[in-house]
Amino acid sequence: MTRHLAIAAFALLLCQSAQAQQNKPATGQPVSASADPVAGTFKAWDRNGDGQLSLVEFRAGWQRAQALAKTQAALAQQFAAIDVNHDRGIDAEEYRNLVLVKNAGKDAPPLARFDADASGKLGFAEYVRLVEALAPKPAGRDAGK
Structure with a gap:
């Protein structure tokens, strides 16, 4: 089950990244971190702001992503029941x-x-x-x- 949640979180990030790429300005300018979920996620996971993810930072971010995926799955089940x-x-x-x-x-x-x-x-x-x-x-x- 944990592997499925991790895959779901990763898929969510990929979908958000693809959507951000579709919304990329025609000027060719880079998309801001708030408009680019991958950059935003990296920045959020990079707790010390050094531009690199340590194993500790990655693990903490990954755990938050899994918790988010679990919450999304529970909400989807609730939605279907309602x-x-x-x-x-x-x-x-x-x-x-x-x-x-x-x-x-x-x-x-x-x-x-x-x-x-x-x-x-x-x-x-x-x-x-x-x-x-x-x-x-x-x-x-x-x-x-």
Whole structure:
């Protein structure tokens, strides 16, 4: 299972890299680190900023990538379970039944807040943004970030 998660994380990075290459400016100028996920990932993993990845830095980055892939897989499973009519989207009725929405009660934001493409339902990426916005934040070292 761990190998599959690592492959999924690597595939995600490759897809993001390919997408960044497609969005490369016509001027031939290099894409900024924020627009180039590979450069951004390298910079994030290079904790001491020396332009090189030590084994310790690579291992820590790899572990974070695996955790991200595991989270993405869990969210994909949740999304599929919530999408009871299997139309690859969370419609208004399915949205009302989300635990996060129910827990928010009358303070729950409307589906339209997360429906970036105004389709009337949430695709997977929109669902992930909803979870990021409504899920309880973990206490501890990373709280408040």
